[in-house]
Amino acid sequence: MSQNMITLADLIENVKLGGGSVITSITELEPAAGPHASVAPAKFVDDKKSVFAYETRYIVEEVQNPEESEDAEKVVKGKSQKVVLIDSKQSELNRAEAAIEQGRQYGDEAAVKIPRAVVTYKTENGPVEYTDMELSHRIFDGHFRAGYVDGKSITENDQYRALRNSTPADMSALLNTAPAALLFGAWDSTRKSNQVRLRSALVGEIIGVLADQEPGAERRQARRGGARVDAVAASVKLAPKDMESLVNDQANELSPGNLKKNRDAIAAASKAKNKDTAHVSASGIGLGSIPPSLEETGAVACRRIIRSWVLSLATLRQLRFGQDETKNVAARALLAALGLNAIARAERELYIRANCDLIESSAPVVTLDQRFGEKKPFAPLTVEHTDQLLLEAIENAKKAGVADWNGQTFNVDGNSSIIANATAEDAE
Structure with missing residues (x-):
């Protein structure tokens, strides 16, 4: 059965006050080598030891009703099960940002229109650039704060001051200079007051349901x-x-x-x-x-692997760009279109890490919340469609007079003392 593609009208309607809460994209994955293969989850440091992150989740599955015949419809059942975190929220967002940046490097029409900030370090091998989609705190990252514009400290620059002085009442400066902060989240953490704090409107993760659900399974992992x-x-x-x-x-x-x-x-x-x-x-x-x-931390066997993305329209509705609600809606729809494009680009390349090669078991299930328990399904997101959606949203925001995305870049010269003393060693 054919499914409708999500449209700009859908986004506009649902970023208005009282619209749907989220758009989700859920995909069943599996080890590329087959169900017998183990996968390497994300590693974390706990008490100076490398560990995996285990949790208990409520996992819903479709099973045959034993009281009915084999041709009977499947019923949904669920129970708490042990899972391992294969890819974290932070890692998934990094992959989405990297996928957008890759699109820009390849000259994709929509990606090259996204405004960005760039800090450039001069090295003996030539200039090296880092964008606000690559640095942890986006435009408020320490590399930007330590940089220079026109030979003066960036904190003396009027354009940067406008970014740092953005408030919940008006995020226009960020929208037209460094919109990554509005979608992926940012925190001006070292500023003594008036810190800009933005939660990410887009979150994602990959979890694996452990094949071994016996007590203590997480302590019997393969090495x-x-x-x-x-x-x-x-x-x-x-x-x-x-x-x-x-x-x-x-x-x-x-x-x-x-x-x-x-x-x-x-x-x-x-x-x-x-x-x-x-x-x-x-x-x-x-x-x-x-x-x-x-x-100690090698790999785990999973009987089910699930990737999920959540684009929070409720979070986008907390953003305002002045007093004109028409402009607010156009700006939010623009950010929502950017979020869907980020999901599509990240899903296109299932590249996680060594010994964690995955494939899709089925097509992603895309759903829009319509409130009161009603949901609207859409066709899986593709780069081609979401590129067009983003271009339409850019034009709509331009007509509304709230954003004019033409690939503008806010250029910052990196502090030479930082790059001169940088090493590849792990942080202490």
Whole structure:
């Protein structure tokens, strides 16, 4: 049975006061290799240990009514079950933002019209750009706050001041300069007062229902082995002098922590009483093999995997862009169209992480809440359709006089001291 595509009229009607609460897109997924394959969930740090996030969720399923024949309609039943978080809200939003940015890089007509802010760092290999869709706090991220516009601190710039001084009564400055903050959320967390706090109107996640539902299943998770094989030599141990020469040659390429660790090992070996047997392992600079070992957090078996997106129209209705309600509705519809485009682009590329290759078991189920328990189904979101929807919303907002999206960019020069002292080491 054919389904209707969601339209701009649907969005406009439901971002008005009293409209539907949410639009959802729910998809059943499965391991790409088949039901026998395990998947690697997201890892988190708890008490300095790498762990998975387990929860109890109410899982609804369709089952045959045992009292009826095999041809009987399915009935819905549900119960609490143990699940594991495969991809978190923050990670899913990052994927949506990255998908939009990728569309801009490929020159997609709708994506290139979205306003953005860019901080540019000058490096020895040329300029490097980071957009407000890549940085954690969007336009209020520390990289922007530490930057410069026309040689002066960004905090002295009138356009940036207007962004930071946005209020619930008028978010127009953000809408036309850095709208990502209005959809994905932002927090001007280091400002001493008048902080802009915006919750994300779009949320998403992927969960896996554990195949093993017995008590303590989360403590019996599979472990994965890891190793490194050196085709030249299984072990490379050098005299302190030789190791010091190697480390000094690579000093500019090694992280500060790695450099210190190797030099400490060299110093300890140099002080050894028996100089003939005092050697330093070169494994710290990538030489020699590492024996296989089992990590505590490997992968889990799931009998069901569910991806869900929720676009909160109720959240968008909290945003205002002045006193004119026609402008408010047009702006909210524009942000809703951007949210649907973000979902479609994120769903198009099922790229999660290593050992977590997934495929869709069925088409996404898209539903609009119409209040009082009524729901309206729509066809699955596609990039092609939501691109057109976004272009229509951009034109509608322009006619309403609330937004003029033409791919404008707010450019910021990055603080040179930040990039000069940046390393790839994990935060402490």
